[in-house]
Amino acid sequence: MSSYKNQLLPMEKVFRDPVHNYIHVQHRVILDLINSREVQRLRRIKQLGTSSYTFHGAEHSRFSHSLGVYEITRRICDIFQRNYSVEKVGKDGWDDSHRLVALCAALLHDVGHGPYSHTFEHIFKTDHEQLTVAIITSPETEVFQILNSVAEGFPEQVASVITKTYSNPQVIQMISSQIDADRMDYLLRDAYYTGTEYGTFDLTRILRVIRPYKDGIAFSMNGMHAVEDYIVSRYQMYMQVYFHNVSRGMEVILEHLLDRASELFEEDPDLFAYHSQLLIPFLKQSFTLEEYLRLDDGVLNTYFIQWRDEKDVILSDLAQRFLDRKPLKSIAVDSAENPLLDQLRELVEKVGFNSRYYTAINSSYDLPYDFYRPESGRHRMQIEIMQSDGTMIELSQASRLVAALAGQGQGDIRFYFPKEMIQPHPANASLFEEDYQLFAQHIRNGRLIEKTS
């Protein structure tokens, strides 16, 4: 019998997938990882968090995405091995002994995510990347035990892909770069599930032109437009889906709700003893990995259902707004420091809302593409296009569209406030008429303005 590491399933196993048609599993290790408790937990965590409140079709989980990233990585390995093995092309080639590390890292790259990831992390100071590494390398997890059966030190190798310290830059870039299996899967998957078409690009064609070289991954010149199209699709998904102002209006509520709970917990921990047991270690800011792995979206929602009946009116109201999808409204602002904002916050207070919990500034910016800028703080690997004589040019040199997006953050800053400010309850309408009017005068074409005369 072959070693566990090289053990192939007697018959390839497939998982039907709406995005990639089939996910193909050939290694026993991969099948065991998929069946592990920590990976199965990802079924209970939505990929897009509050975005499904705007795009109701997008209810898919991180589990689906993880399988997708694995599958794209597998296809890349196949192509590299078929066309560019080291045996064939030498030092610029692909060494297939790195395949299993790549596949495991791809499948596990998001295993440390928790419920409502970014918001949860922000409030409870967790870090999904550190947690991913912890799950991969901690002896108590099933994931570790499976990986460790491959070889001692194997879990650490897989983890080093996540931390970008693995020896082979090709593997690192497959999983994490400006055009990697992770991004390619989520763009296609999120486009499919939201029902939008912006995220669609030609994966088959990109896989035809992707190729290894000694320092990482490049793309043949004749596929330049496919890569360009991917960058543009990514930009459009950010502008239209990920930064959608309504989803952010729900995220703000979620953040304030968890924040309120933390505050109340500090005052009176007993408040949460009856119904929020699994969350208590986080409210205490002291948790074990096992406690972390018990959390999922449903656990938080279950507690919100119970908080809705709590006495604290802010906790109860925010829980209800979140469960029943009552997002805050918003307008675009030029700067988070705009002095007019204080006037708006005052008006919000005047009609009866606590402005700490019922207003917010939310900035969403993304760098659709960046070239190599050693001087900038955050170094990103640029996308290299290989010409027919083997020389490289950087993507934005070859594409006017990418050049237009390169090196500049895209997004906006928005001020969030209760819907009641612009659609008052009939009961309050006359009482605060002047305040509402003043508020309205500062909005035009969805932006904050000085004041309409």
Place this chain on the structure above:
Amino acid sequence: MSSYKNQLLPMEKVFRDPVHNYIHVQHRVILDLINSREVQRLRRIKQLGTSSYTFHGAEHSRFSHSLGVYEITRRICDIFQRNYSVEKVGKDGWDDSHRLVALCAALLHDVGHGPYSHTFEHIFKTDHEQLTVAIITSPETEVFQILNSVAEGFPEQVASVITKTYSNPQVIQMISSQIDADRMDYLLRDAYYTGTEYGTFDLTRILRVIRPYKDGIAFSMNGMHAVEDYIVSRYQMYMQVYFHNVSRGMEVILEHLLDRASELFEEDPDLFAYHSQLLIPFLKQSFTLEEYLRLDDGVLNTYFIQWRDEKDVILSDLAQRFLDRKPLKSIAVDSAENPLLDQLRELVEKVGFNSRYYTAINSSYDLPYDFYRPESGRHRMQIEIMQSDGTMIELSQASRLVAALAGQGQGDIRFYFPKEMIQPHPANASLFEEDYQLFAQHIRNGRLIEKTS
């Protein structure tokens, strides 16, 4: 200002939908219903229950489906009004004053569903149809309040569509018949999300040939093949998706898990006091509508996470199998009464499993299509095809394929047992070697057989 009933939104509102492209909302009543607490709750209940354990892409909710049923109904009303209004075609025509009832009933037809619907109902004796009616007609719900603002008695009218006692048979058949907006949406939606193609049929073409007549809904002869194709698609979805043996292997676990909890609760109610509060009214078999509306998939899963750490080994093990997706395995059997089954159960017990909780018989049958059979207990409205001279023929008279499926249940009976019976833990393999071998000898081509010699 127009009455609430007729109030149209100043600008039609749309929801992006991957199946229907857009869901179009024109009436304020519909928008308010969508935003109601009871309808929003459906976001937290999966449409397909345990099927997503087999088809990982199918994680969509009953909320998405409800919007889809609404949208198909809206399109049917539009077509009826444009081409077949009573003003135009007389008594066989469509009276558009029934539109709002139809739209509300379509949107709300599943509002009474709870978590893991069929299994939950079975164990806790709830009935989603009765609960749908209760939600629509109980003064404490937001749904009732919205409907009642349309007109007194309006909630009861909407409910009467659900109970099939509404005055207009066209409306009843739109929402519930062998080819209705409900089935049409779920086939298309489930096909889209599972990534299978069996459920795909030509909705646009069916909407071109659907037409009202005085006793209900019929289809023009030139669309006969589109209707035939729908019946075949439905059959294929049942055979390949809804009755998938792995999903049923998870359902069996879920059922036994809830059953075990009920049993333990009877013995010791305190066991659940600390962590399963929202479920207690159901364990007690005495619950209010409000208590019912607090439940969702996440609530049950949260309790399963806590049960996993309980002392009772059956409860704990089944909870773990469910959370970590460890389905029971199965074979097809000709009859639930086959005496060989007792031998298999004995073997299961012998190697250490409680056969009550670790084996099951699961029968899944569906009638893909039925014609009118007054003598049969359950009367179903047959599908009528209208010829160009206005006379009707029943679908199976016109289609050889439908005739092949008509009037006969399709499906199978399966015996479920622990995977360990055919893939023993290495530790036990030799100890119970004979029992495992005996078990294996009763299986051939996935079916129960006498015994291989």
Place this chain on the structure above:
Amino acid sequence: MSSYKNQLLPMEKVFRDPVHNYIHVQHRVILDLINSREVQRLRRIKQLGTSSYTFHGAEHSRFSHSLGVYEITRRICDIFQRNYSVEKVGKDGWDDSHRLVALCAALLHDVGHGPYSHTFEHIFKTDHEQLTVAIITSPETEVFQILNSVAEGFPEQVASVITKTYSNPQVIQMISSQIDADRMDYLLRDAYYTGTEYGTFDLTRILRVIRPYKDGIAFSMNGMHAVEDYIVSRYQMYMQVYFHNVSRGMEVILEHLLDRASELFEEDPDLFAYHSQLLIPFLKQSFTLEEYLRLDDGVLNTYFIQWRDEKDVILSDLAQRFLDRKPLKSIAVDSAENPLLDQLRELVEKVGFNSRYYTAINSSYDLPYDFYRPESGRHRMQIEIMQSDGTMIELSQASRLVAALAGQGQGDIRFYFPKEMIQPHPANASLFEEDYQLFAQHIRNGRLIEKTS
């Protein structure tokens, strides 16, 4: 340098294809065949003949289809070699030395088709299968020269696949059986180009379950429903696309037009000397292969454009009806011998049409699936389903739907006549009022009837 036979392209070449995404070419031989004059000619011959008059989107050529059949065959060979090579599974396995024969036969299987194939064959007594063999084996063709460079005798091997005498039944069945690469491509392609969905089936899944055995090709039991779905799709395409009554109404005109030309040519060959040179060998019923290869759809249409201005009113009128898409109308009849038909023909003559050229009986029947019936004249290879223990069952034994279609021709018989019979020119309406009325009385629900009282 490797022999021509085994010569692979330095870089795989692809052709973008809307149905299969990419057509992949690895062998120099295949690329050379694609670039040959005889294969390029297929660009100028429509795949669906007169069907594009009904489904305007379906203007694709036999060239596209030929590439598609090649591609599916290539994928089957890949799967067979990867999973079922003789080295691996022995006598039931696939011997990859047959690959090139299979690929060439797939690409060339339709190379002998002429313009408006079936109609042309019928009038001019040509036979596309014989011509395919002739093109493959005649020294004057480019196709022959390429194949002969592979090895002496290789053209004859390829041709023997077409004539079903090749040594390896797996190869024969790939190209020609009840579920072969030819049918699979045309169903998917015709569905794509017509914009219908009936022809859609799950090719990927069929390719997952297809497998060789010593007597040919079989399908694993777990893919039975995918094969069933293919049979149903095929049936639907025949009923709704290939047998569409309007396309047949154009085909009848084309047939009568060519028939009229033949008749006139016999009377006066000079009539065609000025403008129909490329057709003359066929009017004479004596042609060379080279003359055959000069024909295409455009050549015939060019002559029709010139015939439209000819003096013979039947030739001129039929040419015009064909070019300007004026199909004959039709009704369904129970039998071609129905004595009522003579009455209708008489009425057609009475209002001024030559009934030989302006009426027709057209029977279209297809056997959607057949099992092995040695007693029936035309033996067809049945579809075999392989169970997990390796035993076979015949498809209609496993599928109720297929059983419903098996062994019985599906289709209808129609009587064609000029549209003017039911929509008279205003000028003639009163003159022949009685005749038109009599004609109309024999039609009900699109069928010939005795007479409405």
Place this chain on the structure above:
Amino acid sequence: MSSYKNQLLPMEKVFRDPVHNYIHVQHRVILDLINSREVQRLRRIKQLGTSSYTFHGAEHSRFSHSLGVYEITRRICDIFQRNYSVEKVGKDGWDDSHRLVALCAALLHDVGHGPYSHTFEHIFKTDHEQLTVAIITSPETEVFQILNSVAEGFPEQVASVITKTYSNPQVIQMISSQIDADRMDYLLRDAYYTGTEYGTFDLTRILRVIRPYKDGIAFSMNGMHAVEDYIVSRYQMYMQVYFHNVSRGMEVILEHLLDRASELFEEDPDLFAYHSQLLIPFLKQSFTLEEYLRLDDGVLNTYFIQWRDEKDVILSDLAQRFLDRKPLKSIAVDSAENPLLDQLRELVEKVGFNSRYYTAINSSYDLPYDFYRPESGRHRMQIEIMQSDGTMIELSQASRLVAALAGQGQGDIRFYFPKEMIQPHPANASLFEEDYQLFAQHIRNGRLIEKTS
């Protein structure tokens, strides 16, 4: 009976279309136009000319495209009438009495196209736009007769939309502007048939945000990204499909072939008397409208088949290269005046090719989007985005991507030459070895360079 102008079909007629699902026809006038000889002729003219030599799937005709443009226009009219009728919104609204003009102009906008349009026009000095107007307004055409039955002067009104002199700018912009029904259909259709995805944009969403105003057509701000996506898609289709270097390599051959025929005709008109009758009026540069309407792709191809056997070796060889798809090869050059080009032409002559017929400079440029620049020669209507307060901003002001493409031609200049220059016939390889080497030294990364050292 209603007047012909307003006559609606008793039952809406539909044409199945793979791009728009269905084409809906409600007016008798439209159905009659579709059935006219001049529109039916468009079935015999490919939409994309030589592009199908690169993208074999793209064999669709101008007929399909014409139906598509009609359908998009129809949908725009429906939306305008439903949401923005003059009755509702006043002077910025849509006056539905212009509908029929718009629909007819949409359907007929390409009716004047001939075979291989741009190349044919170039050689024979025809102008498809003038011919479109001629077909619409000349009493001998069926199109004219149908339009004239609507009302006297109606043909001229329809023609004035084509010439952009019609009274209503909304109608003109629907049919011809930077985002019109013509472009929207061809992008979607060409993307569908080529099997590429670049041309895909969200038509449904664009139709949701399009709106009339008094000076034409605008788009709501919330649809800005959909319009942006359309511009990017258009750019990508030009770069990757329409300007594909291989298609242009076939176009160059076609142009030289027709050019050679013209030259030979001048020398000896009798050469074409036997077989090229329908082309003679064009070789003579004196033709009637009726003669023009006899031409189509098949007519030209038929003559090419006969020219292939002519004595003139250039005519014969070019005809063969065209029929058998042997494109010229090419390299990118910075300028058509680059003096190195003469050296290359000399080398082409040296190895035996007539450089007039076997080399060419081909420039392909497109302006993906332009804003209003009164000073530029060719004025194009800019795309206007309407903000929520009703003010307009020009598209490139709102979109960084569009700004990157605006006002600048995109494309390239290529030098075409025989494939033999870089892949010599083995027979010639040694004879002209030095010339071939010299030629090769001027090419690097697909571009003309000084010379590699």
